[in-house]
Amino acid sequence: MFDFLDKYDLLGAFWTTVQLAVLSAVGSLIWGTILAAMRVGPVPLMRGFGTAYVNIVRNIPLTVIILFASLGLNQTLGVTLGGGNDFETINFRLAVLGLILYTSSFVCEALRSGINTVPVGQAEAARALGLSFGQVLRLVVLPQAFRSSVVPLANVLIALIKNTTVAAAIGVAETALLMKEMIENEAQLLLISAVIALVFVVLTLPTGLILGWVGKKVAVKR
Amino acid sequence: MSSVLYDAQGPRAKRRNILFTVVFLVALAALLWWVFGTLNDKGQLEWALWKPFFTGTEAWSTYIWPGLQNTLKAAVLAVVIALPLGAALGIARLSDHKWVRVPAAVVVEFFRSIPVLVLMIFGLALFAEYTNVSSDDRPLYAVVTGLVLYNASVLAEIVRSGILALPKGQAEGAMAIGLRKGQVMRLILLPQAVTAMLPAIVSQLVVILKDTALGGAILTFPELLASANTMSGYYGANVIASYTVVAVIYIALNFALTSFASWLERRLRRAKKSTGAVLSADDVETADAGTVGKV
Numbered sequence: 423m424f425d426f427l428d429k430y431d432l433l434g435a436f437w438t439t440v441q442l443a444v445l446s447a448v449g450s451l452i453w454g455t456i457l458a459a460m461r462v463g464p465v466p467l468m469r470g471f472g473t474a475y476v477n478i479v480r481n482i483p484l485t486v487i488i489l490f491a492s493l494g495l496n497q498t499l500g501v502t503l504g505g506g507n508d509f510e511t512i513n514f515r516l517a518v519l520g521l522i523l524y525t526s527s528f529v530c531e532a533l534r535s536g537i538n539t540v541p542v543g544q545a546e547a548a549r550a551l552g553l554s555f556g557q558v559l560r561l562v563v564l565p566q567a568f569r570s571s572v573v574p575l576a577n578v579l580i581a582l583i584k585n586t587t588v589a590a591a592i593g594v595a596e597t598a599l600l601m602k603e604m605i606e607n608e609a610q611l612l613l614i615s616a617v618i619a620l621v622f623v624v625l626t627l628p629t630g631l632i633l634g635w636v637g638k639k640v641a642v643k644r
Numbered sequence: 645m646s647s648v649l650y651d652a653q654g655p656r657a658k659r660r661n662i663l664f665t666v667v668f669l670v671a672l673a674a675l676l677w678w679v680f681g682t683l684n685d686k687g688q689l690e691w692a693l694w695k696p697f698f699t700g701t702e703a704w705s706t707y708i709w710p711g712l713q714n715t716l717k718a719a720v721l722a723v724v725i726a727l728p729l730g731a732a733l734g735i736a737r738l739s740d741h742k743w744v745r746v747p748a749a750v751v752v753e754f755f756r757s758i759p760v761l762v763l764m765i766f767g768l769a770l771f772a773e774y775t776n777v778s779s780d781d782r783p784l785y786a787v788v789t790g791l792v793l794y795n796a797s798v799l800a801e802i803v804r805s806g807i808l809a810l811p812k813g814q815a816e817g818a819m820a821i822g823l824r825k826g827q828v829m830r831l832i833l834l835p836q837a838v839t840a841m842l843p844a845i846v847s848q849l850v851v852i853l854k855d856t857a858l859g860g861a862i863l864t865f866p867e868l869l870a871s872a873n874t875m876s877g878y879y880g881a882n883v884i885a886s887y888t889v890v891a892v893i894y895i896a897l898n899f900a901l902t903s904f905a906s907w908l909e910r911r912l913r914r915a916k917k918s919t920g921a922v923l924s925a926d927d928v929e930t931a932d933a934g935t936v937g938k939v
Contacts, residue, residue: 464661465661465664468668471668471672481899481902482894482898483853483855483857483869485854485857486891489861489873489887490883493876493887494887498686498688498884499683499884555650563649588761591862598761619754619758623758626757627753630757
């Protein structure tokens with residue numbers, strides 16, 4: 423019944439999906455943190471930039487961003503991201519770039535919502551005790567902010583794992599593209615769909631359960 | 645300005661802020677300079693490539709408007725079908741009967757953990773194989789099917805957390821005056837929950853609108869993004885120009901929806917007619933029972 427699977431590189435596609443997700447997660451965590459720092463910082467110009475970035479990027483469909491990365495950045499402007507002439511590498515890197523640019527706006531908002539849960543009184547009390555700026559951040563504010571960011575960040579990660587399928591639009595050989603290929607060649611629609619669905623359930627459900635549990639455990643009770 | 649992160653600034657901090665502003669401005673200017681330089685080098689700023697969008701209505705009436713119509717059609721259909729389905733699933737998850745509650749939970753969790761693109765691809769093949777929907781209509785059917793399956797389960801979670809966010813006393817009071825279970829839900833809980841959920845539902849519209857673009861990219865559904873590709877072929881490889889115009893339309897539509905959602909949220913918070921917490925418009929794309937409702 424599962425014979426047809428031998429013809430396809432399901433494990434390879436699964437691995438590509440995981441790679442896309444992990445690389446984009448790391449990248450968007452870094453860029454999203456920088457954006458969040460800009461958005462909550464004291465410099466008005468940086469705040470404006472952060473706000474504008476988030477409002478623009480999260481209102482564009484990810485599909486548009488990723489297709490633009492391929493058609494616009496690569497084919498029109500000749501950006502290769504150091505991928506040389508290898509189209510597979512270039513498209514993979516462009517997909518990661520698109521995912522990072524898009525997801526970081528959600529990471530920024532998740533981190534900001536974490537900071538917003540810390541009551542101003544906490545910082546005021548810390549200042550009244552005579553703690554310095556660095557101490558206020560390190561000992562009082564950021565620990566609480568990070569704890570309440572875990573659950574929103576987990577939700578962003580789950581959305582990111584599902585969004586990696588959009589890379590199929592520029593031909594990155596990940597799971598959704600393989601599904602399309604298999605459906606076109608085999609007369610096993612329900613079976614193929616069940617296998618692919620299982621792949622994503624396996625990826626997203628435990629992530630949600632584990633991180634949700636961690637989030638609840640570390641959350642600051644108020 | 646004082647926030648939880650920093651105090652009102654003194655003269656030294658103000659000087660430092662000015663320094664940061666100048667450095668950031670220089671970096672931003674350098675980035676823009678590089679972008680425009682690259683665009684110019686590749687001849688992408690030629691007026692001929694941008695002309696179709698600013699002079700004459702051909703580009704708008706032949707490509708953009710029909711594409712936008714399809715985008716909106718798919719989105720509206722998806723919302724109209726997904727809303728009642730989501731409400732039913734959400735209420736079913738709160739049922740007292742295990743045989744209703746558990747299957748509903750399984751359905752919701754299953755479709756929530758699968759990418760919407762996978763559901764669309766599945767829908768396309770399903771309609772091709774088991775129905776006689778004409779091949780012209782199939783992409784629309786597939787896009788709507790995928791969007792409905794995914795968003796109904798997300799909306800179910802919004803409905804469920806909206807009802808759970810109401811104070812216990814509401815249901816208890818209703819039962820104490822002798823209403824039956826159906827009446828409690830219909831007359832007491834749902835009306836209050838729906839008002840509280842409105843901002844979250846409007847934000848979900850943004851997600852639906854954005855996801856229709858998947859249909860254009862992968863399922864040959866002739867929506868707005870597909871129009872951009874056709875245009876860039878027709879007007880001489882003006883990918884940058886076409887995508888910019890299309891992106892601006894998406895941003896304008898979604899920004900209007902987002903602003904409407906947060907206006908609604910502020911208004912409902914102020915009105916305080918409902919007793920439950922107003923569901924925040926933030927992060928609804930990743931709505932989770934644990935986070936929505938807790939602000």
